[in-house]
Amino acid sequence: MFDPIVPNTDPNAQVHFTFDGESIYTAPNTSVAAALLAAGHTWFRQMPVSGRQRGPFCMMGTCFDCLVEIDGITVQACVTTVTEGLNVTRVPQMHLQEGKFK
Amino acid sequence: MTPPQKPDLIVIGAGPAGLAAASQAAGHGAKVMLLDEQSAPGGQIYRNILSASAQQDTILGSDYTAGRPLAADIDTKSIDCRPNATVWKVGTDGAVTFNQNGVAQQVYGSHILLATGALERPIPLPGWTLPGVMTAGAAQILLKTSGLVARDAVLAGSGPLLYLIAAQMIAAGRPPKAMIETQTSGQFYGAMSHIGGAFPCWKQLLKGLKLIAKIRKAGVARYKGASNIEILGIKRAEAISFTVKGRTHRIDTDTVLLHQGVVPNTQITRSLGLKHRWDEKQRCFHPITDAFGQSSSKNISIAGDGAGILGAKVAEYSGRIAASNALALLDIITSTTRDKETRALRRSRRKEAAIRPFLDALYAPPPEILRPKGKTIVCRCEEVTADDIRSYVALGCKGPNQTKAFGRSGMGPCQGRYCGATVTEILAEETGIHPEQIGSYRIRAPLKPVTLGELASLAAVSEKEITS
Ligand code: FES
Numbered sequence: 001m002f003d004p005i006v007p008n009t010d011p012n013a014q015v016h017f018t019f020d021g022e023s024i025y026t027a028p029n030t031s032v033a034a035a036l037l038a039a040g041h042t043w044f045r046q047m048p049v050s051g052r053q054r055g056p057f058c059m060m061g062t063c064f065d066c067l068v069e070i071d072g073i074t075v076q077a078c079v080t081t082v083t084e085g086l087n088v089t090r091v092p093q094m095h096l097q098e099g100k101f102k
Numbered sequence: 103m104t105p106p107q108k109p110d111l112i113v114i115g116a117g118p119a120g121l122a123a124a125s126q127a128a129g130h131g132a133k134v135m136l137l138d139e140q141s142a143p144g145g146q147i148y149r150n151i152l153s154a155s156a157q158q159d160t161i162l163g164s165d166y167t168a169g170r171p172l173a174a175d176i177d178t179k180s181i182d183c184r185p186n187a188t189v190w191k192v193g194t195d196g197a198v199t200f201n202q203n204g205v206a207q208q209v210y211g212s213h214i215l216l217a218t219g220a221l222e223r224p225i226p227l228p229g230w231t232l233p234g235v236m237t238a239g240a241a242q243i244l245l246k247t248s249g250l251v252a253r254d255a256v257l258a259g260s261g262p263l264l265y266l267i268a269a270q271m272i273a274a275g276r277p278p279k280a281m282i283e284t285q286t287s288g289q290f291y292g293a294m295s296h297i298g299g300a301f302p303c304w305k306q307l308l309k310g311l312k313l314i315a316k317i318r319k320a321g322v323a324r325y326k327g328a329s330n331i332e333i334l335g336i337k338r339a340e341a342i343s344f345t346v347k348g349r350t351h352r353i354d355t356d357t358v359l360l361h362q363g364v365v366p367n368t369q370i371t372r373s374l375g376l377k378h379r380w381d382e383k384q385r386c387f388h389p390i391t392d393a394f395g396q397s398s399s400k401n402i403s404i405a406g407d408g409a410g411i412l413g414a415k416v417a418e419y420s421g422r423i424a425a426s427n428a429l430a431l432l433d434i435i436t437s438t439t440r441d442k443e444t445r446a447l448r449r450s451r452r453k454e455a456a457i458r459p460f461l462d463a464l465y466a467p468p469p470e471i472l473r474p475k476g477k478t479i480v481c482r483c484e485e486v487t488a489d490d491i492r493s494y495v496a497l498g499c500k501g502p503n504q505t506k507a508f509g510r511s512g513m514g515p516c517q518g519r520y521c522g523a524t525v526t527e528i529l530a531e532e533t534g535i536h537p538e539q540i541g542s543y544r545i546r547a548p549l550k551p552v553t554l555g556e557l558a559s560l561a562a563v564s565e566k567e568i569t570s
Contacts, residue, residue, distance in 0.1 A: 001356060002250040005157060005274050027248070029141075029153070034248040042338050042356070043233040050485055053337055055233030057482070057520075059240035060146055061139060061550075062221050062367075064483065064515035065231075073553065079139070 002037050017086035019068075026082050033059060033066045033077035036088075044068055044077055046093055067091055109135040109182065110432055111425065112198050112211030114189050114370065117145020118414045119406025120217030121172045122421030128180045132434050135209060136176070137187040137200055143173040145219055146239065147414045149246040158249055161273040165266070165309075165414075166246070172418065191547035192216075192370050194399050199560070201552065206560035213401050213428040216371060217421060220364035220407035223386070223467060224520045225259060226474045229333025230360065231482055238267050238361035251276045255357035256342050258282040258331055260465040264361050265313040272320045280323040280353050282331060282344050284362070284468045293464035303457035325351065329470060333358050362467040365523060366408045372545035374402065380538040383462045384411055385472055386523055387542055393448065394440075395424030396431075403428050412455050419451040473527045480528070481521040483514020491525060495532040502526055502543045515551060518543040 008014065014025045019036060026035035033056045036044065043053035045067045056066040059078045066077040069091045077088070111127045113120045116138035124136045136143075144151040148169030150158075159167050176183065184202055191199040192214060199208045222237040229235065238257060244250040251274040257264050260283055268278050300307060317324070328344040334352075335341065343352045365386035368378065377398035378387045388410040395403045405424040406417035423444045430440040474480065474488040486509050494508040502518075502525050505511045511525060512518035518525075522543050530537040 001253045002244060003253050003276060005161065005245075005249045005251055006155075030248050034244055034250060037244070038248070038250055047485060052231070052485075053233050054231060055236075055338075057231075057236055057240060058222065059236070059243040060221070062516060062519050067515075081141070 001040065004038060015082050015084050017082050017084070017088060019088045020090055028082075030082050031059075031078050032068060032070075032075075032080045032082055032086070032088055035082050036068075036077065045091055048093060051093070107133060109133045109209065109211045110434060111135070111213050111215055111428055112137065112196075112209065113215045113217060113425075114138075114192070114198065115145060115217035115219055115406070115408070116140070116143040116173075116176075116183075116185075117147060117217060117219050117406060117417065118169060118172060119219070119408070119417035119421035119424075120145070120215070121176060122418040123215050123217060123405055123425035124181050125172075125175060125177070126422040126425040127429055128177060130429055130435055132429055132432075133182075134180070135182040135184065135211065137184045137189055137198070139186070139188050141185050143176055143183075143185075144169060146243065147219075148173060149243055151246075154246065155249065158246065161251075161270050162246065163266075163270065163273075169414070188550050189370070190549045190552055192374060194374055194402070196401055199547070201550075201556050204553075204556060204559070206552065206556040208560060212432055213403065215395075215421075215424055215428060216397075216402065216404045216408055217406045217417070218367045218370055218408045219417075220411060221367050221519060222360075223362045223365045224480075224522075224524050225360040225362050225471060226478050226480050226488070226521075226524050227331050227333070227360075227471060228476075228478050229335060229339065231479050231485075232333055232335050232339045233337070234335070234339030234356050235333055235358045235360065238263055238359040239364070241359045242267050242270070245270060245274070252278075252357045252359065254279045254355060255359050256280050256282060256353055256355045257359050257361070258284075258328070258342060258344075259361040259471075260285045260467070261361050261363040262310060262461060262465070263363075265310065265317060267359070267361075268322060269313045269316050272316060272322070277320045277322050278359075279355055280325065281317070282328045282342065282353075283324060283326045284328055284331070284471070285465055286327045289464055289466060293460050296460040296463055300457040300460040302453045306457050329468065362471055363465060364407065364411055366410060367519075368408070368542075369517065369519065369545055369549050371397065371404060371408070372542065373547055373549060374399065376402065378542070380536070381410065383459070383466070385467060385527070386411075387526075387537075393423075394427035394444070395420055396427060400431070412451075412458060415454045416451050419447045419454065423447050423451070472524070473531050474524065480524050481511035481514065481518075483516050483521075484510040484512075486511040486521075488524075488528060491528045492532055495529060499529075500533070501541055502529065505529075506543075512543045517545065517549070 054065040110132040371389040403424040405420040
């Protein structure tokens with residue numbers, strides 16, 4: 001689990017987004033992956049064949065274990081910055097099986 | 103529309119090597135384009151350096167803040183800086199194709215300077231794919247970019263970064279629950295034979311000793327000479343187990359940070375078909391470069407950890423040296439100027455690199471992590487195990503590329519970044535053929551996934567060029 005070194009309590013310095021419908025507030029210029037980890041989420045994607053769960057591993061855009069879906073496109077959560085009102089979901093497994101991978 | 107001027111030098115990567123190279127070249131009036139995946143300069147080592155808070159500075163320490171002038175001094179007027187640019191193809195003709203903000207573009211450079219740095223060495227051990235298991239570098243990136251620190255985490259592996267991050271976690275008020283270190287006392291005595299050579303770097307050695315003293319003072323439990331490391335858990339990390347001196351230990355934790363040093367990021371250099379060499383000490387391939395950083399292709403240079411792991415300071419010197427050499431090749435400066443302005447840099451680089459043989463010997467990754475056995479996953483993306491790779495050899499598989507056909511290893515989205523080195527090592531062990539001859543995966547563009555929309559935007563640009 002991850003803790004902020006300084007809790008972000010200033011309501012004016014917060015960005016709001018949703019993850020699978022859950023409301024999450026984060027500081028501006030935060031990556032989706034960092035915001036989700038700070039909110040206590042550990043797994044982001046499921047492996048297409050085994051269904052095993054994965055979470056961010058590298059945080060630098062190289063491992064692809066942080067894949068999530070935004071606006072119907074599969075993106076790496078660690079290289080995507082949260083913007084106000086962003087609608088993030090886990091990638092439905094069927095999408096991966098149907099080869100709709102970005 | 104007048105076509106944009108062709109850059110003299112395209113620098114890929116804005117870490118210490120790329121930043122230094124771009125500044126050096128722009129200082130001579132060359133037209134420089136600097137591409138980087140991140141939104142701000144610094145690379146992974148100096149990530150977020152221009153926006154870090156005073157508190158982050160204190161926690162991350164002087165090795166981090168040392169990068170600030172380098173990033174701050176980049177003259178965005180004379181250098182065409184392209185943040186958020188993901189390069190997915192580079193050609194030997196100097197063509198660089200990249201995505202920036204959803205649009206694909208192609209630019210030709212007279213000379214290309216690759217400064218793509220390093221990534222964590224694969225750490226294939228049982229359970230390393232479980233959620234809650236990350237690289238130590240990932241935890242450090244969270245600290246640098248978002249001010250997040252892992253709570254009650256266990257650090258496992260070896261290398262200077264492991265101590266640095268432990269000290270940073272202590273400074274952030276979240277000391278690691280334990281450190282599980284793979285280096286043995288045999289490695290320590292072996293490394294001592296290099297200590298004389300490392301003497302010019304006594305300041306670095308002293309820094310290391312101070313870090314270790316800080317960790318001791320904080321009372322962090324350290325287990326040295328650990329083997330059989332295994333991360334336990336069904337849906338996520340729950341505990342880590344390991345053996346020290348024949349005794350098995352188990353520590354409960356939901357966050358495990360792994361590290362076994364870093365290796366050059368060779369995706370672009372491989373895709374270009376440049377010559378590479380197997381480094382026996384660092385157990386990885388690196389592209390072959392001359393003293394000025396020039397690769398086996400005349401118009402392509404490589405600087406920084408991407409050419410071989412020597413650290414951030416050396417990367418900065420190498421960046422300047424390679425840029426100077428590139429300008430001499432382009433006749434922007436004379437070779438006399440190049441020799442003159444790089445003499446002191448080459449001397450500093452030699453001095454700074456003197457510690458490496460010592461560090462390489464002290465923190466050499468253990469065989470069980472270099473060449474895992476059994477059901478340990480090797481290829482994370484396609485969930486291919488060590489046993490699978492070994493069984494392919496029995497079926498006649500001869501090289502890394504053939505393993506793709508046998509079981510899709512290396513064919514997932516990470517394109518072999520986290521299994522390539524392991525597959526080479528396992529094949530070498532099973533066949534008795536040297537890793538140099540085994541070789542590595544063949545890498546092809548696109549080096550990062552590209553959407554159809556991005557491809558279409560590239561097509562639109564070239565159409566305009568043809569019709570205008
Ligand atoms: S965490 Fe590795 S690509 Fe995002």
